[in-house]
Amino acid sequence: MTTLSRRTLMGAALGTLGAAGLPFRAAQAAGSMTAAVYPGGWDEALRAVLAPALKQAHGVDVAFEPLFAVDQIAKARAARGVAPFDVFVLDPGPRVSGMDLKLFEPFDPARLSNRARLPAGYSDEVGAGVAAQVVGIAYNPKKVARPAGWRDLFKPEFAKHLGLTGFGTTFGTISLIEMAKSVGGSEADMEPLFTELRKILSLVPAVAQPAAMPGLFQQGQIDIMYTNTYTVTLLKSRGVDIEFAVPETGAAAFGTTMHIAKGSRNIDAAYQYIDTMISTPVQAALAAPPYSFVPVNTEVKPGADVPMKSIDDLRSFVTHDWTKINPQRPRWIDRFNREMAK
Amino acid sequence: MTEQGAWRLALPLALAQAAFFLAPLLLLAATSFATDENLGSLSLAAWADVLGDAFHLQAVLNTLRLGAVTVLATLLLAVPLALLHLVAGPGLRRLILLAAILPLLTSVVVRTFAWIVILGREGVINSALLSTGAIAAPIPLLQTEHGLVLALTQIEMPLMLLPLIAALRRIDPALLDASSALGASLARTLRKVVLPMALPGLLAGCTLVFASASTAFISQSVIGGGRLAYLPMLVWQQAMVVFNWPLAAALALTLMGSVLTVAAALSMLGRRAAHA
């Protein structure tokens, strides 16, 4: 049996089965597209704000697929060239992975009519920045003093309230790098971090998956965690006792970017989608409660919980070079597993 | 449906599994022997990393132990409850059956929250123990193996109870009465009348609980936490965060091989007992 006939056979078999699944026709018609979106708050926000704006401006219908950044990369990679959706939304770590794995179409920023409203460097040959994230320390003001900075997390009085997460997420990775720097380490030398973590590990009440953090915080298992302003604002608006502390060495910031998937058949709609996302009205609506995104459009002022006046202030924040971080991350993840294991 | 023709009944499942499970599995196996997922060139690096590394081997042992301890804990509680079901009236029977399926109805997502509530430092168990004066300071339960086994016992108990209750339903209550009327002690009745009937259900339950508990990735990682190393979490990490698919494949196949060996042994025991 040749490969071709096997594929044809399997295709025919699946096609017959698929006829039973009429409600699930893929969106292939003109003027429609599929975009990956982070589950939860992002999903709600983009459906409520971006989808109607896109329909009104360009007549394009968008279907959203909720997937975390790493899941988008894994899925696109497993699908090998059969783009599972048209547009990615990613943090810097997965963005660099996507570039290494050649998962993106080349991007032409000139096709964005709102390009001038983005700060310099926010659009390039792979995609465009659509939101920023500011990472620092979150704490429960009713139970612990405000930590002054990353160094404080190693003191017993803070460590016994601290929830740790590993290098699996972008915010986890840059927080641990900043903690390493505060005890004499650097992006090239994480040894001091692990030495200091070993000293406080018996005090730390939780080493957890990021997904468990809000629940652990709400129920008082932990009272300090590292996270972004977006999570703090969202939990605060839901009555959780939580405040954001900007570390003395400065909060860290990174951009959330959108990219067009390699092999996408809706490239025009994808550009229109990204262009609408960075337009002033959409960015303003997303920056307002209950969504509280950090806007990248220079005409839009960030919300009260975001420690900056406009995206231009981003230059004063701590940033990281992910092309240097990514190659080291598998080793850090493995090391973190081993250091944490009882 | 003679014995000779019976195999035909297994054909649909066999064909479906060949196309939709075995074929992807073979691709996974091939990936574990390659340098990357494009099957570029042959490499034993992933297997060397799994089998030649103390941390990974320890994770294999941890995972199997977690499955075994959960099976024991589940047996300890599920068997008495199934016996109560056996002798209960219709009302209580329905209640027990409802209780038996309740854990399946709370989605895995919110279940993790419930266990934080129960096991946490300021959780239900610690508050109760503190208020009775049994302990002076909160004891760590969340993110310990004990806590995780307790949570898994609740989550997996339906998998033990349902086959067990189904198997015990075939016992005629009159048989129990007859046994005790003939002067057999309760222990003897359980051993001679109930156990032989319960055995297939018991072994089915053990297999399901063992397999399910040792692969319960979300419960293991969220309730167990980052300080307990189990294989499913490592598979997820290598596949989804590090993108080292050969290593993820080798770890997954190691997990599958070791759990399947135990499950096959249980199943063999069951057949021997059933045909004894």
Add this chain to the structure above:
Amino acid sequence: MHRLAPADRPLALLILALAVIALLVLVGPVLIVLLTSFTTSQALRFPPPGLTLRWYAELFDPVRSAQIHKAAGNSLLVAFCTAVLSTAMATGAALAIARSRAGWARLAEGAFLAPLVLPGIAFGLAALMFFSWLRQPPSFALLVMGHAMIAAPFALRTVGASAAGLDPALLESSASLGASPWRTFRRVVLPLIMPGVASGGFLAFISSLDNVPVSLFLSSAETDMLPIRLWGMMETSLDVRVAAASGVLVAVAFLLLLLMDRAVGLVRRMAG
């Protein structure tokens, strides 16, 4: 156990005590989820500061929870198809295995159970890689087949436990009386293994309804699945509707259980 001899009492008491503990362990966490679903707080919180039905109202709100409804519809449809398909296939296989004492049956049983022990994330990944290689993008049919692979072993093991006790003499006498195989199956075999088939089908349905890892890879924007949606709501904002969704499921299952009880009783009467 109606006439307990004095010597049997300690054992009976021990069994009763353990059974009560088992009930507590089973029900306790679910009670916490249910209580939490009535909280007046804005986020999941236990103990709840006050009680309200507001989160159920919000969960059923056709506008604010439109995406949840769509995802729930998708998940229920997939779970239903998965349960029917996998239970039918598993019942056939379980009967074949129970009937045969040959070595192949033991091997086959082990092989049929294999999907149970491969981590879902690895299966999802491998399935997407394989079907992409065949140029088959994720579809409804593929999603159901993926779920059915995970669900079938549950059904197989549960039906198998019921089928293992079938008396071969009974089947032979039915056949020798001239009953067709189908009639023997419907009138003799099915009533005997019905408890196993029903609980197997139920386990298959639930395992599909609550599946995260396979859906993660094999679903698409058109087949947005409920657990994945709930996961996002829980992780980012401790949304109380996540607990309310479980409350609804418990209520529905309660009703279904009553119905199923009737159905099983009906089958028995028909067989009798």
